[in-house]
Amino acid sequence: MRNKLSENIAKIGPLIGLVFIVILLAFLSDSFLTVDNILNLLRQISINALIAFGMTFVILTAGIDLSVGSLLALGSALTAGMLSSGMDPILAIFLGLIIGLVLGALNGLIITKGKVAPFIATLATMTIFRGATLVYTDGKPVTGLSDSVLFQMMGKGYFFFIPVPVIIMLVVFLVLYFILHNTVFGRRVYAVGGNEEAATLSGVKSDRIKILVYSLTGMLAVLAGIILTSRLNSAQPTAGTMYELDAIAAVVIGGTSLMGGRGRITGTLIGALIIGVISNGLNLLNVSSFYQQIVKGAVILFAVMLDRSRD
Amino acid sequence: MRQTPFVEMTGIDKAFDGNKVLQNVHLTVNKGEVHALMGENGAGKSTLIKIMCGVHSRDAGEVKVNNEPIVFKTPKEAEERGINIIHQELNIIPELTVTQNMFLGKELTYGKTGILNKQAMRKATKKSLLELGVDSIHPDELAGNLSVGQQQMIEIARALATKSELIVMDEPTAALTDREIESLFEVINSLRDRGVSIIYVSHRMEEIFAICDRITVLRDGLYVGTEVIKETTFDDIVRMMVGRELGERFPTRHAEIGDVVLSVENLALAGVFKDVSFHVRAGEILGVAGLMGAGRTEVVETIFGYRKKEQGEVKLHGKSIEINHPVDAVQHGIAFITEDRKDKGLLIDASIRDNVALTNLSTISKSGVVIRSKEKSLVDDLVKRLHVRMAHVHQPVKSLSGGNQQKVVIAKWLGIQPQVLILDEPTRGVDIGAKKEIYSIMNELSENGVAIVMISSELPEVLGISDRIMVLHEGKVMRKLQREEADQEKIMLAATGRYHDEK
Incomplete structure (x- = not known):
């Protein structure tokens, strides 16, 4: 009995947590459960969620990507540079995403072919990407971007009454959910994380799978970066600092094991929501952002301890 | 015969998730007795052991130690009452020395200073090992440098150092060479003489008849019976285990042997093996024998593309194929059932x-x-x-x-x-019923024209199912035998390097 029960708690535990926090905040603050606030909240989490979706794939392969925040900054700065030089916005965004893909693939290559542990490899590229951003921008924000509707819509627009970033997030979520659970690639991601040796001996090109997940994460980080750039109408060289931690937190709160092979992307979405709801709610309750960090940390610890108690 | 019971378990029930895994099971182990516990996989042996050692709680029944009813809540409590378990996967930390492993968690110190008394620990280690009749292990050696058999001796010594009165050995010989098994048996005999009880969990019938005094058999979570080894037979035990006549151990082979499917020429892997050439035909089972470390696993891993070959050629139906990754092997219809599940x-x-x-x-x-x-x-x-x-x-x-x-x-x-199936120790840690099923699957596949290569350390198995046998020793092919001409002695001579077929 114990096994099945704990297995089920692991599946719906984060959701129960989310519902609990939402109900609590609805009682504590009148302005929390309003359509405006919920849409605002969803927009706030969309950037973290996009990064965390990629991070889910990486962590499922028993890896980690610390470079996503810096990669976001570098990708955004380069995209903004292309936009301000007058390049066609569609082309610039497309090239920006490709840059994210290539930088992510670089992480993957260092980890697989260079045989460097993911933590160290991405710690190094985190610094390198940040440095490259500062070099490219000379430490100053990139401004004077395109006023194309498409680009402006990405961060600021609404589709009917729903913010465009939320729509992007949901579409990406559905696509990734399908990939993870219904494709050969998705199965192999789980296999590589579950037991790389056994996966390789079963005819899985484990290195290729890993390179692909880091590429995916790089691309999603730049997508998040472009949304952020559009929203701020400028690319900041310090953008995305510490974003990797929020993304990892969302994945972990969502019940994905850092040991790899076990977890769900739905959990990550809920994890991102929990983080977003907590900061949103605490803001509404006028709790100082200093205290907010303590609460966020405590939630992460609680979630991880719940995960450990399963084994 | 001493008849004082040390542990008595009666009427044990246990269920997981509503599945009854044990129902009214009994087990009595006397002092100074080697008691075999047997049953097919899933019969409930490990659950019973875990209840005895305080890992699982029981739903019903009674456990008495030295005639005193007892409930162990943790393995530590069981240990304090002299019950120790040596798992199939040893609890040895390879980076630590023999002495450090021996005293892990119970280090000797000078008073309460927390400063380690290395001298005393080293001496005690040496003494415990000598008591076991083991003088080949140096207390300062890194445990990782020792053979599996030697590591097991450390675990036994460690159990004895905590005044163990009952040691449970779970598949103790699974990874041992024949010589190591012999010395393990010597140790078990001396433990028996000292009044230590042993529960011997194994699938190897020959060993149970060689070393055990009594046997308890479980089947599907039920108690089947306890017999005195001297008064029973191999067939009786098998019947108790499977609840029916098992018939012949190995299936009758009448697969038609066809053309050569896989051939390997002068395959070499630096420092591990060289000049390995052999072939296997459709419908044929090639047994690969040899001692541990002979390079058998490495040969097949290289064929399968998991290791990078130094030189040599692999051919399929006479055509040379390039395998650089297991995925290439799979695409060519080669399957590889690895040794370590x-x-x-x-x-x-x-x-x-x-x-x-x-x-x-x-x-x-x-x-x-x-x-x-x-x-x-x-x-x-x-x-x-x-x-x-x-x-x-x-x-x-x-x-x-x-x-x-x-x-x-x-x-x-x-x-x-697959058209080629490679199996590496396919029946290790598998019970008799499942073994038989695996043999008949192999037989069925060979009848369908699959070429099979089987590595095995169990000679009866190699002799029982193979059509031809290849023997490796220290990375070289020593001898190839037809089944009719092969026997255990010929294989062992070649496997130990005392016979080399110069061809």
Whole structure:
């Protein structure tokens, strides 16, 4: 009995947590459960969620990507540079995403072919990407971007009454959910994380799978970066600092094991929501952002301890 | 004969998730007795042991130690009453020395200073090892440099150092060489003389008849009976275990042997093996014998593309093929059932379905998308064909018994419809019933024209199922034998390097 029960708690535990926090905040603050606030909240989490979706794939392969925040900054700065030089916005965004893909693939290559542990490899590229951003921008924000509707819509627009970033997030979520659970690639991601040796001996090109997940994460980080750039109408060289931690937190709160092979992307979405709801709610309750960090940390610890108690 | 019971377990019941795994089971182990515990995988042996050692609680029944009713809540409490277990996977930390391993968690110090008394620990280690009659192990040696047999001796010495009165040995000989088994038996005999009781869990019938005094047999969670070894026979025990006559141990082979399917020429891997050449024909089973470290596993891993060959050629139907990664081997219809299920064969936390599907993803998908209905029918067919005993295919494989785990590994490879099947120690840690099933699967496949290469350390198995036998010693092919001319002695002579066929 114990096994099945704990297995089920692991599946719906984060959701129960989310519902609990939402109900609590609805009682504590009148302005929390309003359509405006919920849409605002969803927009706030969309950037973290996009990064965390990629991070889910990486962590499922028993890896980690610390470079996503810096990669976001570098990708955004380069995209903004292309936009301000007058390049066609569609082309610039497309090239920006490709840059994210290539930088992510670089992480993957260092980890697989260079045989460097993911933590160290991405710690190094985190610094390198940040440095490259500062070099490219000379430490100053990139401004004077395109006023194309498409680009402006990405961060600021609404589709009917729903913010465009939320729509992007949901579409990406559905696509990734399908990939993870219904494709050969998705199965192999789980296999590589579950037991790389056994996966390789079963005819899985484990290195290729890993390179692909880091590429995916790089691309999603730049997508998040472009949304952020559009929203701020400028690319900041310090953008995305510490974003990797929020993304990892969302994945972990969502019940994905850092040991790899076990977890769900739905959990990550809920994890991102929990983080977003907590900061949103605490803001509404006028709790100082200093205290907010303590609460966020405590939630992460609680979630991880719940995960450990399963084994 | 001493007849004082040390542990008495009566009427033990235990259920997990509503599944009754033990019902009214008894086990009595006398002082100074070597008591075998046998049963097919899933019969409930490990659960019974875990209840005795305080890992699991019991739902009903009584446990008495030295005639005193007792409930162990933790393994530590059991240890304090002199009950120790030596697991199949040893609890040895390879980076620490023999002495450090011996005293792990109970280091000797100068008073309460916390400063280690290394001298005393080293001396005590030496003394305990000598008491076991082991003088080949130096207390300062790193445990990782020792053989598995020697590491096991450390564990036994460690158990004895805590005044152990009962040692449970779970498949103690699974990874030992013949010589190591002999010295383990000497140690067991001397323990018996000192009044220490031993519960010997093993699938190897020969060993049980060689070393044990009594045997208790379980089947499907039920107590079948306890017999005195001297008054029973091999066949009686098998009948008790499977509840029916098992018949011949090995299937009758009448596969038609066809053309050469796989041939290997002058294969070499730096520092491990060289000049390995052999072939295997359709419908043929080639047994590969040799001692541990002879390079057998490395040879097949190289053929399969898991290791990078130094030189040599692999041919399929006479045509040279290039295998640089296991994926190439799979595409050529070569399947490889690895020696180590947990480390190399299975995604142990994943479900039966995910494990079986893994090797077959290309056949059950279209444009990269897995077609659930195809997956379901493939997985259902395979687990049915192999009689995997399970509740449902979404169960994690780690919840299955060893024999059923092995069947899952075989199932995932049968899905690719291999023309060459390589099996590395296919029946290790597998009970008699499952062994027989595995042999008949091999037999059936060979009758369908599959070429089979089987590595095995169990000579009766090599002799029982192979058509030809190849013997390796220190990375060289020493001898190739037809089944008719082969016997245990010839194989052992070649495996120990005392016979070399110069051809």
